Amino acid sequence: MTIRIKKGKAVKNIISAVEELAGVDLSECYQCKKCSCGCPVSGHTKSPPSEIIRRLQLGAGDEILSSDIIWICSSCETCFARCPMGIDMASVMDALRVLAVKRQAAKPKGDIPLFNRAFLKTVNMFGRTYDLVMIAAYKMGTLTFMNDMDKFPSMLKKRKIAILPPRGADKKTVKRIFDSVSHK
Amino acid sequence: MKYAYYPGCSAESTARDLHSSSIAVARRLSIELIEPDGWSCCGATPAHQTDRLLAASLPAFNLILAMEMGLDMVVNCAECFSRLKMTNHEVVNHTEIRKQIGATIGRDYDGSVNVRHFIEILLEDVGIDFLQDKFTHSLSGLKVACYYGCLLVRPQEITQFDNPENPVSMDRLINVMGGESLDWPHKVECCGAGLALTRTDVVVHLADSIIGMAKDAGADCIAVACPLCQANLDMRQSDINNEKGRHYDMPIVYISQLLGLCLGISMDALGLRKLMVSPSCVIHAVSAVV
Numbered sequence: 001m002t003i004r005i006k007k008g009k010a011v012k013n014i015i016s017a018v019e020e021l022a023g024v025d026l027s028e029c030y031q032c033k034k035c036s037c038g039c040p041v042s043g044h045t046k047s048p049p050s051e052i053i054r055r056l057q058l059g060a061g062d063e064i065l066s067s068d069i070i071w072i073c074s075s076c077e078t079c080f081a082r083c084p085m086g087i088d089m090a091s092v093m094d095a096l097r098v099l100a101v102k103r104q105a106a107k108p109k110g111d112i113p114l115f116n117r118a119f120l121k122t123v124n125m126f127g128r129t130y131d132l133v134m135i136a137a138y139k140m141g142t143l144t145f146m147n148d149m150d151k152f153p154s155m156l157k158k159r160k161i162a163i164l165p166p167r168g169a170d171k172k173t174v175k176r177i178f179d180s181v182s183h184k
Numbered sequence: 185m186k187y188a189y190y191p192g193c194s195a196e197s198t199a200r201d202l203h204s205s206s207i208a209v210a211r212r213l214s215i216e217l218i219e220p221d222g223w224s225c226c227g228a229t230p231a232h233q234t235d236r237l238l239a240a241s242l243p244a245f246n247l248i249l250a251m252e253m254g255l256d257m258v259v260n261c262a263e264c265f266s267r268l269k270m271t272n273h274e275v276v277n278h279t280e281i282r283k284q285i286g287a288t289i290g291r292d293y294d295g296s297v298n299v300r301h302f303i304e305i306l307l308e309d310v311g312i313d314f315l316q317d318k319f320t321h322s323l324s325g326l327k328v329a330c331y332y333g334c335l336l337v338r339p340q341e342i343t344q345f346d347n348p349e350n351p352v353s354m355d356r357l358i359n360v361m362g363g364e365s366l367d368w369p370h371k372v373e374c375c376g377a378g379l380a381l382t383r384t385d386v387v388v389h390l391a392d393s394i395i396g397m398a399k400d401a402g403a404d405c406i407a408v409a410c411p412l413c414q415a416n417l418d419m420r421q422s423d424i425n426n427e428k429g430r431h432y433d434m435p436i437v438y439i440s441q442l443l444g445l446c447l448g449i450s451m452d453a454l455g456l457r458k459l460m461v462s463p464s465c466v467i468h469a470v471s472a473v474v
Contacts, residue, residue: 021236040374044386072386075229076374077338081348090339097233110382116230123231123242127224129193138381147384151419151460158458162197170222173245173289180288181238 003055013059014099021095028085029053035079035089045069049079049089052096065105070096071112114141124178127169131161185309187300188250189217190268192261192411193225199261199411201455205440206260206302208454212447213310213318217258220249226267229378236274237284243271244285247297256298258305260440262410266335268299269342301336301345303353303409303439312360319473320448322362326469328442329366329403330354331394333413334374348372354407354439361446362473368401370394377412380420388427391420395434405435405466407442414438418460435463445470 019026029050036048047055047067055064070093079089099105101113118137122130139145155161195203210217227242247268250257259265275282275295286292300308306315332351340348349372355365376383376390395417398406408414418436425432436459444454445467456463 040376040390041386044389072379072383074334074374074376074378074386074390075233076334078334078372078374081338081340088339094232094236098235101234110379112233112379112382115382116234119228119230120234120238123225123227127222128196129225129228131197135381148381150422154460158460159200160198160458160460166193166196168222169224170245171224173222174224174242177238177241177245177288180284181235181241 003051003058012061013056014061014064015056015059017099018056018092018095021098022088022091024088024092026053026056026087026092029057029087030085032084034082034084038078038082039073040076040078041069041072041074045072049073049093053087053089053092062099062103062105065096065100065103067096068108069093070100071108071110111142114138120178124175125171126166127171127174128166130165132163133165185214185305186216186218186255187258187305188220188253188255190223190246190250190257190259190264191219192259192264194261194411194415198415201458202260202411202414202438202440205438205444205449205454208449209440209443209447212444212449213306213315215305215310218253218255220246220253223249226264228263228267232267232270237281239267240271240274240281241285241288243268244275244293245289247271247295247299248289248291248293250297251293256300258300258302260302260409260411262301262333262335263412265299265301265345266343269344271295272297272299273342301409303357304345306443307353307356312356315357315443316360319361319446321446321470322473323358323442323446323466324362324469324471326363326466327366327402327404328358328363329368329398329401329406330358330371330439331375331398331406331408331413331417332371333377333408333410334372336409337372354409357439357443358407361442363442366398366401366403368397368403370397375413375416377410377416380412380416384423387416388420388424391417392424392428392430395421395424395432396430399432399434403434404469405437405463407437407439409439421461433461435459435461435466437463437466442466
């Protein structure tokens with residue numbers, strides 16, 4: 001692994017922002033790479049978890065928020081489970097996601113932020129997830145209508161997905177929770 | 185035995201089979217499951233990827249409902265289980281988050297509700313001996329690869345479920361049912377369910393390696409406890425077969441459906457017809473205990 005650091009450029013490093021959001025101390029990492037070895041998506045990313053930590057330690061700036069691992073990471077928590085220093089890498093990934101959205105980093109392949117918004121929007125509206133609307137909103141936003149369409153008829157036939165919106169949740173409280181977060 | 189039962193959103197949509205089979209099994213074992221009035225979504229992965237306070241507040245509301253009922257909370261979905269347990273951890277360790285939740289919901293939550301997975305209830309409260317007495321049917325040697333996935337077992341400090349690298353809870357149940365649980369290496373590998381819609385290319389690889397390993401270990405079926413793992417491993421098989429030239433035909437069955445079969449509950453009540461890959465080899469293996 002070769003990490004190139006651009007010298008002479010005034011890059012504002014983001015390690016302290018990440019550490020604060022995730023509640024971790026990244027100086028504890030001594031690069032044993034257990035996280036990267038156990039990571040199920042290591043083979044699909046340009047920068048596995050241990051490299052992300054090293055980059056942050058070496059003073060990475062906002063450019064790290066465009067790393068593909070941030071959104072390929074499936075939050076399986078294997079990195080955290082196996083870290084000999086007990087670093088909560090899954091929370092580091094969450095922190096990087098929050099910063100990536102806030103600082104408008106490049107849209108990742110698959111547009112997971114859009115999926116998250118569609119998911120949370122239905123929760124905000126109905127108090128519970130409404131798969132059908134969430135999937136439709138995501139597919140409209142990403143123009144991927146045809147993906148998985150072959151599965152839809154049998155899912156409907158087997159009633160494997162709800163057609164009607166969910167009912168029964170305390171929508172008022174859920175809305176209050178969403179409002180409190182957006183006004184934070 | 186009486187519990188607050190948190191079904192989770194998938195129980196009303198993609199995992200009605202998990203819900204109905206668990207309810208049927210609980211009824212047969214005289215376990216009373218009471219849904220808290222007004223329960224809402226736990227926020228799942230999209231919430232914790234978006235905002236830490238949101239990720240704790242949504243589960244906290246549901247935990248408050250259980251606290252007011254004065255009961256332990258039983259959960260089926262591994263994602264919900266993980267988020268509810270994480271919230272207990274957040275509330276206990278971060279007074280600021282506890283305060284903010286209290287201010288928003290208008291009720292204080294101290295993190296005291298005991299969150300337990302349905303499997304834990306069966307093993308710890310009902311007990312293996314009692315279960316064995318109740319079984320009218322046996323899996324008669326059916327070879328089962330028990331798949332636990334990620335969020336039941338990780339992180340161990342939070343979920344406190346079994347062993348994070350080699351859990352055996354489901355295996356114990358399979359063996360009591362007369363099946364043969366297999367020793368295989370992919371029990372806690374990630375199937376990528378969270379990326380099912382967004383990064384299908386990655387998910388096909390992950391699911392392929394899990395199903396392939398179960399097949400190589402000689403499994404007749406894979407037993408799961410999580411609705412996301414089930415949907416992902418079940419529905420992706422046709423894509424894997426097309427893209428990778430495999431010939432998978434591996435039933436992905438909920439542990440509650442297998443328990444239901446051994447308790448003599450009907451296929452329809454267990455939602456077995458909802459599975460994409462037909463579980464016929466499982467159903468043929470079931471025989472009456474003489």
